[in-house]
Amino acid sequence: MHGSTRRTAARSTASLAIASSVLGLALTIGSCSGGAEPFDRAAMLGSLGQTVILPTYRDFAARAGELEAATSTLCGGPSEATLASARDVYAATREVYAQAEAFAIGPHTDSPRRLSPKVNFWPVREDLVEEQIAATTSIDLDATSSSARGLPAIGYLLFGLDGGAAEDAAIVAALEGRRCEYLRALTAYLKARADEYVLAWSPDGDDFAGQLAEGxxxxxxxxxxxxxxxxxxxxxxxxxxxxxxxxxxxxxxxxxxxxxxxxxxxxxxxxxxxxxxxxxxxxxxxxxxxxxxxxxxxxxxxxxxxxxxxxxxxxxxxxxxxxxxxxxxxxxxxxxxxxxxxxxxxxxxxxxxxxxxxxxxxxxxxxxxxxxxxxx
Amino acid sequence: MRATTDARSPRTSLARVRDHLLVPVPATSLAIWRIAFGLLLAGNVLRYWQAGWIHDLFVAPRVMFPHWGFAWLPRPEATGVAILFGAVFVGGLAIAHGRHLRLAAAFTFVPFTWLELLDRSTYLNHYYLVSLVLALLTVLPSASRGEVPHERAVPRVTLFALRAQVGLVYFFAGVAKLRADWLFEAEPLTTWLVRHTDAPLVGPLLDDRWVAFAASWAGMLFDLSVVFLLLARRTRRFAFAVVVLFHLATAALFTLGLFPWLMMVNATLFFAPHWPSRARDTIAKRRARASDAPSGSDLASESIVPSGAPAPMGPRSNRVRLAVPLLGILAAHFALQLALPFRQHLYAGDPLWHEQGFRFSWCVMLIEKTATLDLRVVDAEGRETIVHPREELTPLQLRMVPTQPDLVLAYAHHVRDRFEAEGHGEVRVYADGFASLHGRPRQRLVDPNVDLARERDGLLDKPWIVPLRGHEVVAGR
CATH class of the missing domain: 1.20.1420.20 (M75 peptidase, HXXE motif)
Structure with a gap:
């Protein structure tokens, strides 16, 4: 009886050893079988960084630069024509920035850069923008409420006098002194942040594109x-x-x-x-x-x-x-x-x-x- | 003339079982297990604290979904949550220390189980196991001085009950894998393994479906057989090696937290109760051989007393008196444990889809489901509001609620109560969402025409769950 138990146990052990050997062999054969290569997600991520993400942010930085120039021209010679020109560039800038929404990750949301509230915190608080314009202290947009800076605040200054009801002539007429100074500061700040996006994603900066591709x-x-x-x-x-x-x-x-x-x-x-x-x-x-x-x-x-x-x-x-x-x-x-x-x-x-x-x-x-x- | 006792009568058989379970065995293996178990519990608290999960899962949620029947359980504030976690940490260390083990287990059981019952979306099978083990440790006899000098002993029932509890987890986890999706579609492993195709060495292999099939079948066979292989002396070492390899592999591939480590520790319960002494003696023998010194004793049997001697755990009458309620409790406990996993089959349809009776059934790693959910709230005046779960659910809840019908219902009730408290009057709440199981085409999980505000939660079948359509699985093809 005792011997029979031992033989049974021995057979069980042998069976398990054989089973594990077969499994190991199967795994070995499988690893050598050379099936289709799995999809290369790293290559996809690398391509997205170089083909979509960085070019979009570079375009955004370019548009932001044009917006800075257009508002400078507007403030240098306020007219309905320069206002219209600035508005067109504003729209183009928004269009590109909106196309970055699907990769609003990394520097967009994460500290220390956390660019999102510096660029597009909406809706704008018109009263806070007017407070900044009425203030006598120097303009410090890093210390300014997110609701009074970025694209929404620029949009307010280009479109929004009297809750959007004002005629273009009235908006042009109002663009002088501290109001224009604030608009210029806003667009310069926007351009700097757009450059920051590019720097954050490019290999010369934080290399988020590389981090993304290589995990x-x-x-x-x-x-x-x-x-x-x-x-x-x-x-x-x-x-x-x-x-x-x-x-x-x-x-x-x-x-x-x-x-x-x-x-x-x-x-x-x-x-x-x-x-x-x-x-x-x-x-x-x-x-x-x-x-x-x-x-x-x-x-x-x-x-x-x-x-x-x-x-x-x-x-x-x-x-x-x-x-x-x-x-x-x-x-x-x-x-x-x-x-x-x-x-x-x-x-x-x-x-x-x-x-x-x-x-x-x-x-x-x-x-x-x-x-x-x-x-x- | 008195009749002689029939050795095969049920009463005598029960008495023999009882006596067998009361035989003292060395407590050294339990001591090793207890130390590891306690340290794992304490370490898990540190892990939660370090990862910020204490706040994210227990403080931050605006709404929680207590397990059915436990809505009365108070939800602690941040300080209370910290105290509960602190208690689990201290309790884990106390269990590891081993003094007043039953008190320590009870002290740990209460806060641990309280936290687990607060929110169904955080349910994990292995935390349920921890609660059960803590409950068992609370009622089971702990170690006492035995007959052999310097050897602590426990009645065999302590070891038996813990082994049985762990064994049931493996066995029912294996039974739960006896499903078409697992065996013939290799799901969800096909889906899960391809996530790791960029892993070093084995990565490319994980995209091959035969690997998912091999892993599915091996996993099923492992779960169904490992307890028996651990129980058999001849296969125990091999089985333990497989346990370690299996759980290390799952730890590497999946985010399982405590589970693999807990089960590796639990597997040591199946070793002979004196294995630490034997290991120590073996080492001593080797040292002695090296120096020609006499070796220590060699304990060959599980029992701490000589074969045939009466069990010496205290006076017999006292033992029997204590044993009757204990064995009754254990019998009730294990009867429930044997029944609970089967309750999922009392509901119509595929349990993988409706998930009724799925919790507390050792349905481990069986489902990959994705889903979306909006709630459509209609007030008394017919005004319609779309409620998006992202507005108030945590990321974990957002992942769990849309895929589990009872959580959809609980969330609908929360939204109903919120709207009515805000003065919208009696509202109707409808679920608008889709789900996909194991790559099947998406379909409704919850009937969008049923007013969930009027539906009651409970154990009865939920007729508003839309049955799983067809059986084709197309993941990864």
């Missing part, structure tokens, strides 16, 4: 940085839908419109900025910016589940179609005159968010998570 520094790994990039796509879509369209449209307030809660109500670009935000998502998705094609998240999906790609493309098309259907209207005008059209934009962006957050997230094995707590 180092701020990013724990390539897996983590891939997740951050993807999550920002989803977040941007959600933010456009919920905050930039839905909130002014009254979605969060029982249908009561919140028109003051727009990103750029005075400049009339709230809708255009929201559309540019979606283009930003698409730039990262396709890996393409300014006609330069790189590797995007779409390539990652094509490597993982190509059948899903047309659905995402259709979702982007639907969003563009919905925005285009509103034409050149401001968000105020669209809400007043074409609420169905605004609703269509809202729903189209929601559909895009859903396909990204649910289906694409599964296909790419990216858990949309923000907190590395334990799991089991």
């Amino acid at each position: 180092r520094g701020t990013f724990a790994s390539v897996q983590a940085s891939s997740g951050v990039v993807f999550e920002q796509l989803v977040f941007t879509a959600e933010n456009v839908r919920e905050l930039k369209i839905g909130k002014p449209f009254g979605k969060r307030d029982g249908g009561v419109l919140q028109l003051g809660e727009q990103e750029d109500r005075l400049g009339g670009r709230s809708l255009a900025d929201a559309h540019a935000n979606v283009r930003s998502v698409q730039n990262v998705w396709t890996g393409r910016y300014a006609d330069v094609q790189g590797i995007g998240v779409r390539d990652w999906l094509l490597a993982r589940r190509p059948a899903l790609e047309p659905e995402v493309a259709a979702a982007f098309d639907a969003v563009h179609a919905a925005f285009d259907a509103l034409g050149d209207q401001t968000l105020d005008q669209a809400i007043a005159e074409d609420p169905e059209g605004v609703e269509a934009v809202y729903q189209a962006v929601k559909d895009l968010q859903t396909v990204l957050a649910v289906d694409v997230a599964q296909a790419l094995a990216v858990t949309v998570t923000f907190n590395p707590t334990d799991g089991d």
Whole structure:
């Protein structure tokens, strides 16, 4: 009996040893089998940094420089023509900046740079801007409230006298003395921050592009940085839908419109900025910016589940179609005159968010998570 | 004339089982395990503190979702949370120290379990295990002086109960893997492993589906068999090596926190109770051989007393009197432990999808689900408000709530109460969201036409959960 038990136990041990050997052999064979190479996420991230992120911020810095020059010209010779010119450059600057929304990570949100509240903290507090203009102390924008600096404050000075009701002539007439001094300071400050974005992302500076691609520094790994990039796509879509369209449209307030809660109500670009935000998502998705094609998240999906790609493309098309259907209207005008059209934009962006957050997230094995707590 | 006692009568058999369970065994293996277990608990508190999770998970949340039946549990403020974590830390150290073990276990059980019951979104199987182990340590006899000089002893039931508790985790975790998704689609491992394709050496391998299949089947076989392999003396060392390798691999690949380390420590419970003494003796023998000195004793059996001798844990009558309620408690406990994992099958549909009866069932690492959720609130005047969970949920809650129907319901009730408190009158609350399980095409998880404000939480089937459509899994293809 005792011997039988020993033999059984010996057989069990031998079986286990054989099983583990077979598994080990299988793993060895598998490792040598040379299957298809997995998708290179580091290459995608590197490409996004060089093809989309850095060029966008360089364009933003260039536009910010033009805005600084245009406001200098405006203040040097205030007229409706120089005001119109400055407004055009302002719109162009916003357009580019809005296309950086899908990679508003790293220096945008993280200390010590944390550039977001220095560039685009909205909506503007008009009373705080007027306080700064009325003050007699020297202008120190680092110490100024985020609600009184950046693009929203510039927009207020270019568009917003008397709550946006003033004639252009009145705005031009008011642009003198401390008001112009503050406008110049704002645009110079904006240009410096735009340069900071470029420096933060470029290899000569903090090299966030390198950190992102190699999964180092701020990013724990390539897996983590891939997740951050993807999550920002989803977040941007959600933010456009919920905050930039839905909130002014009254979605969060029982249908009561919140028109003051727009990103750029005075400049009339709230809708255009929201559309540019979606283009930003698409730039990262396709890996393409300014006609330069790189590797995007779409390539990652094509490597993982190509059948899903047309659905995402259709979702982007639907969003563009919905925005285009509103034409050149401001968000105020669209809400007043074409609420169905605004609703269509809202729903189209929601559909895009859903396909990204649910289906694409599964296909790419990216858990949309923000907190590395334990799991089991 | 009195009838002779039938040795096979149930009463006698029970008595024999009882006596068997009361045989004293050396407490040295339990001491080693206890020290490691206590230090793990204390260390985990430090880890939470260092990572900021004490604040993020227990102080910052604007809303919490207590486990069903525990809504009455007070939610402590920041100071209270700090005190509870501090108590777990001190309790862990006290357990490691070992003096007044049952008191220390009870002292740790209360704050630990309190914290775990506060929010379903933080539920983890291994924290449930910790609570159960602490509860067992509270009622099980702890070490006392044995017959052998300098050798502390515990009744065998202490070791048996702890082994059984750990064994049930592995076994039911294995049973839970006997599902089509796990075995025939290798999900969710296919999804999870491809996240690590940039890992050194093995990275490229993790993109091959056969690896996910091999890992799925190996994981299932491991869970189902490891307890028996650990129990058998001949296979124990091999099994322990596999346990260590398995848990090290899972620790490297997945964010599992305490779990792998806890289970490696727990596996030592399956060694002979005198293994530390034997290890010490073996070392002593080797040293003695080197110096031709006599070696220490060689304890060959689990029992601390000679074979056939009566169990010497105190006077027999006292032992029996104490044993009856204890064994009754343990019997009830393990009956519940055997039943709970099966309750998920009382609900219609796929438990991976509806997750009813999923907690407290050792369904470990079985689900990869993504989801979105808005709540549509309609007030008495028909005004509609969209509530976005991101407005008030923490990142962890934001990840958990949309994927778990009972959490969707709990959040809907919170929003209902909030709106009604803000003076909106009686409101209706509808869930608007989609989910995907293991790469299946997205679909509704919750019926968007059901007013969740009127639905009650409970153990009954939730008919407003939309059944999982079809069975095709397309992840990673």
